[in-house]
Structure formats: structure tokens, C-alpha cells
Amino acid sequence: MNAATAPDARAAQAERAPRIDADAPLSPDELEARLRAIGAERYHDKHPFHILLHGGRLGRAQVQAWALNRFEYQRCIPLKDAALLARIEDPQLRRVWRQRIVDHDGEREGEGGIARWLRLTDALGLDRELVESGRALLPATRFAVQAYLQFVRERSLLEAIASSLTELFAPAIIGQRVAGMLANYDFVSRDALAYFDSRLQQASQDADFALDYVKRHAATRAQQESVLAALRFKCDVLWSMLDALHLAYVEPRLVPPGAFHPGQARP
């Protein structure tokens, strides 16, 4: 062993060198910055299909396909939140989280986010039974939504809560979507887009709460890495849903057997 690598010399060198420890926990603000960087890179507002949708460059049948497939996501959000709720031990946290189910289901028939999404599919001229049956979904929509449900059922509560954090980036996209669709599509009215009016406020509140929870509860570096991975996973869920729409309805227009095809708004 030469003098430069002798234990004493190495210890002295480590003392002088800046400490780079891959296992050191991030500060809560560093964690938030990394989460936001994931959204900036991977959130579905960057997807070409969303750019076409918001820019008014899709036809009516393509917007119908988007709304019909997104209904599957909307339909399963309360299932996801119920699975998450069932695993919360803390009554205080349960009280907050259960509001998400109310927001989607409403307190009575015809209210809530799911009913408002159906107002959009109605306004687009889609048959309700076709939408609610899920019969004309793209297979990839089904798989992506099921993957989200399974993730929330199987992973830790911390990862399940972190996977909702895509909503941090939703308010900006919703604003662009409503403005873009109203400006560009004569078949879309303000009333048809009512879903997004309530969602704007709910998404901000929900995301702020989940972010605060994650910043307080992800204490170790391993937990923080699991939170970052959960957000990447969720961005992949949303991205793959748009990939499938793009391939089927923009190019190369490869509509899978049984999936919605332009002209099939009515059964």
C-alpha cells in the first residue's frame, strides 16, 4: 500500500473533499424541485396528441376518441382513491382523501366529475351506452388505467399518494385546453367543458395536499427515490394513453379491432 492510499491519508482526503453521498436524504425542497423537474420533462402536455388537441388541429372524430378513452381514466379514479383510502390508518388523512371520491361521484345522481365528463361526451355526440360500456376503448387505454389501479393497490401508501402528483401539472394544461378547444372547435361549447371548471380548483388543492404529505413523509433517500419513481410511472401511464390515441387516430391510423372508429359515435 503506498502512502497516498494509506488509511490515514484517505481519511484526510475525504475530510477535504466535498461530501457526495448518494444515500443522503434530499431536503423537502430539493425533493419538490426533483418532482417538478419530472413534470417539466415527462407530463403529457408535451405529447404531440395533446399539442394537436389543444391547438385545434384535430377533427371531431379524433376529439370524440380522446373523450371516450379518457372516460375510462375518469371512471377508475374513484376506484383508485377507494383502494388508497382503504389502506389509510389515520382518520384525519382519511377525511381529506375521501373528498376525492365525492368530487368524482357527486353526492347524488347527475353530480360530480364523472357526470360532468359524460356531459362532454354527450355534447360531442357520443352515445352514452357506448362510452359507459367501455366496449370501444383502445386496448392500451385499458392496460394503462389498470396499471395505475394495480400500482396504487400494491405499492406503499407513500408511493400511492405520490402517484397522484401528476395533478401538480394539471391546472396549467386544463387552462390551455379549455381556451384552445373553445377557440378552435365549433362543436365544443363552454357548457360541454364544465368538467374542467371545477377540476381546476380541485386539482390544485389535491396536488398541494399530496405534495405536502410526500415532503413530510418521505424521510429516507430510499423513500424519496420511490416517490420520484412513482411520479415517473404515473407520467408513463398518461403518456402511453396518448401514444395509443395518436397511433390509432392521427398516424398511422392503426385502429385496433373492436376500438372506436370515426363514424361510430352511435352504436
Ligand SMILES: O=C(O)c1cc(C(=O)O)c2c(n1)C(=O)C(=O)c1cc(C(=O)O)[nH]c1-2
Ligand atoms: O386533464 C388532465 O390532463 C388530467 C390529468 C390528471 C393527472 O395528471 O393525473 C388528472 C385529471 N385530468 C383529472 O381530471 C383527474 O380527475 C385526476 C385525478 C388524478 C389522480 O391521479 O388522482 N389525476 C387526474
